[in-house]
Amino acid sequence: MWRSLGPLNLPQWEQEVLARWRAEKTFQRSLAQRKGGPTFVFYEGPPSANGKPGIHHVFARTLKDLVCRYQTMRGAYVLRRAGWDTHGLPVELAVEKELGLTKADIGTRIAIADYNRACKEAVMRYKAAWDELTERMGYWVALDDPYITFDAQYIESVWWLLKKFYEKGLLYKDYTIQPYSPAAGTALSQHELNLPGAYRPVKDPSITVQFADIQEQGLYYLAWTTTPWTLPSNAALAVGENFVYVEVETFQPYTRTPIRVVLAEAALPRYFTPEGASLPLSPEEVDLRTGRLPYRIRRRFSGKELIGRRYEPLFRYVEPEGEAWRILPGDFVSLEEGTGIVHIAPTFGADDLRVARKHGIPPIALRDAQGHLLPLVDKEGRFVPEVTDFAGRYVKNYKDDPDYKPVDEDIAQHLRQRGLLFRKETYEHNYPHCWRTDKPILYYPVEAWFIRVSALREKLVALNKTIQWFPPSIGEGRFGNWIANAEDWNLSRTRFWGIPLPIWRTRDGRYERCIGSFAELHAAVEEARQAGLMTTNPLDAPDFDPHRPYVDEIILKAPDGSPMYREPEVIDVWFDSGAMPYAQWHYPFENEALFQSQFPADFIAEGVDQTRGWFYTLHVIAAALFDSVAYKRVLVNGLVLDKEGNKMSKRLGNVVDPFALMEQYGADATRWYLVSNAPPWENVRFDEKRLAEKVRSFFGTLHNTYEFFALYAGIDGYEIQPLPPIQQLSMTDRWLLSEVEKLTEKVTEAYEGYFPTEAARLIEDFVIEKLSNWYVRLNRRRFWKGEKDSDKWAAFTVLRYALVRVAQLMAPIAPFYAEVLWENLKEKGSVHESDFPAADSALRDPALEEAMDKTRRLASLLHSLRKQSGIRVRQPLPQALVPASYKSWLEPLAPLLLSEVNLKQLTYIDDHSEAVTYEIRPNYKTLGPRLGAHIQALAAYLRSLSQEALLRVIQQGTLVWEGETLSLAQGDLEVRARALPGWLHASEGGLTVALDTRLSPELEHEGWARELIHLLQNARKNAGLAVTDRIHLALHLPEPYQSALKAFSPLIAQETLAETLTWLETPPPLEPISFLDTLPLYIDISRAYEHA
């Protein structure tokens, strides 16, 4: 029996499908079945379960899922292991907030062990919600045995990787610039700077100082700074390579000495008033009070010219360990403020350090006995003794000293006396403050561990070229540019909940050891025990936890017998996830073969925000240690925005709850909407109304089509049979099959090209336009007609064939409804276990596809003409007229056209008859390149020709134009039959048709019969009869209608399933209904009970 499922109810059916998948372990079966097939490797980017999943997760996961499902159907073995990202700052911050702690409290007010335990619990808080989402949305991924980044085995693999970096000399210790609070004596995180109120307006002295060129006497570079205290640490100057600079002849504003200064042209008005240019170039003109300076521009030149020049430092307290005091290009140099020349102090600015490193500029700093960097300002915020002029002075008032004298002022004064101060002002700007001490922060060098990514750039770029990016622009642009200029990766974090750095060092830094496995650490601890440094070996415990604080308690023995302590940092959590190809299998300690078969990935998919996150760390680790890509293809998805295009946020209250959505519309509807709406890499504007519309238009139509099939197949007891030979099928059947195969071909192409949006749109178009609106509409009669002949059986077979195919093609995107269809069309097993269908080219008939397309357009034109004529479609019309050239393709389909628009015949009009007029235009595509500018003249000439002349051109294929014979190849001219004068006609897109609306009495009577049948069908329905019920009919109509209609009795009886039809001489005692809008029609209808 073919089952009617009732009105579309995706949420309910999805629950039923889920129950079936659970009970039958369909996912596991679909995997097991493909074991031994080609391997398609997919990596699941591990989410963090410390927050609730949102709609954007549904988007990303739909893309992952559909590719994996597609590949599985293609016969590939697609292992899909879930994972959890568990470490990192967001977790720590959440826990700090909950427990009311600050970073400084950890290890003091709360033990690290307790703190980390709290983090471990917090990070899996929403695991249940995530698991529920995964299942509910139909994301097939193995949840029962996920990899978890805090597992000891996972960490051991990460240690192994880190040791590989270490051994290759790619892991090293250096320093980085971080926000630091001298008053609190602690580094601050970026997050702490983002706390409300951290940025406050402050007034700082802003000074412009002169750096003297080392060669040219009297030539100075003007640089501007709001932190004069960093000037003793100046190591370089930076300019914009493409900015325009000028050399200006003027005077030192305080000493009136003639000097030449260099600054950006754009900065000129900030330092010189226009009148200065016309003042005599004389020291007397220098106005000390207003700062007015006479000047002359001597030269204009590009910033490039400045690069490499050397200058005298303002202060020389310390000798640099290399070539400092040069001019460099800096991409951060701005013309908005200052002089366009930026003072660089690598020890006190992140940009400064970056550009200095890039160009090999040493920091201006001291070293302690162990070689550690000592900046010229100490950790209390005081100048070190070596800065003799300002030794011991606090650079800001950290101690709330009422007598504090700003050192910045003294530095300015000092420079002024030396004739090196060009301008001093006060500058009000926002500056970050320590939220605990309310004191301004310092950007200060902090020691850190780095991965030397800069040494890998070429390899990263070369390998990236082998990765297929969807879309390619991200791989070339955003990602490609990033890795081509990659800076070293600051790996260490002075935090607690993370994978500890497995590096031990002696206090003096002379000895250092990187540990690559638990076994190695165990052995090292044993050595330490023998040396009396350790009493027990924590690695003897079966449940050794490699997190802090336990690893911190391990002390190792250096070759000289001295103790080595662990470097206190944990690593950047991005390394955790980038390590997942190896660590998920505990490679290399286990699963060698499994790892080999699952590396690299064929496919990953994540949001565009992962470009410098997971995409990057996967790539760096694989390239550095395995000379390989980590993934061969990557599908990037955009953001999910609200329908206004705003980012979803709790603050705006526009967050969409995926569970509510799936509850109301269904997971399939949500998935389909997200995939079909826009290409994955575009941002999706999420609009619930459109989702609802998608349910109605696509799923509703598809389901209606299934219900239509099930209804009649059920009534007739249709049994599945193979497709009959194509020659035995009707034109519409052949056409539909051809379209099915075309669809299969194009959908396959779209999936193969990682463009599921196109696949979804193709399927939608097929289902709505081809299958439902055309095939089913044209063939309805075949399904409900009485005889169960081969034609009827063929219709069932073809329709079912198409529906089964649709189920398979849509299965990756809408796995639930595809399953419902599959099951109810009585296919075996699960659609997800079936083989993705290969297009059968033998069933293709492109000519028929095109002919049908044109026929549809003709039908549309004729409908339009009927509309103009005001004659209802039920009234048959005698004929339509079309050009004879249509005959070849239209004739086989003519019956369809005639019945669709209720015509008696199609008449082909000779192309050369006077009933047709033509319009000829040049084919711009072929003639354009040949004729160039003349083509417009040709077009005008063709427009001017008479119909006779046009006909000659068409027949002869040559054209005499401007005295020359222009020989025309096939297709050089576009000929259009324009109109059929004298008839009601229409043209569109190269098709033209006319309608004959003259009615004969016979046609009119037939129209009445149709009208009557229509009314009787309505009456049947109003009487509550089933479509299969047989009836007895008695009718009465005024003359002459009744007599005329008697001739149509057999037709009427057949169409309305009337066993008896009686024409009454007098009206029965019933309410009449109106016939043809004005006449009374009496209908006596009763059900005919079957005789048992």
Place this chain on the structure above:
RNA sequence: GGGCCUGUAGCUCAGUUGGUUAGAGCGCGACACUGAUAAUGUCGAGGUCCGUGGUUCGACUCCACGCAGGCCCA
């Protein structure tokens, strides 16, 4: 400030290697059809293809410079 993406009807989106009348769906208005009926068809209104300049016989399409929005990074 840099990199990348996007800009086409009220809304969501198509638009082939440049080819002369820029399309679809939704929404809106009107009419029709109806044995899939909470379906369907036809007609209508609705466009400076973000702007400016350039290349070209011809530009929504290619180039340059802008503008607006988004993301990532400074």
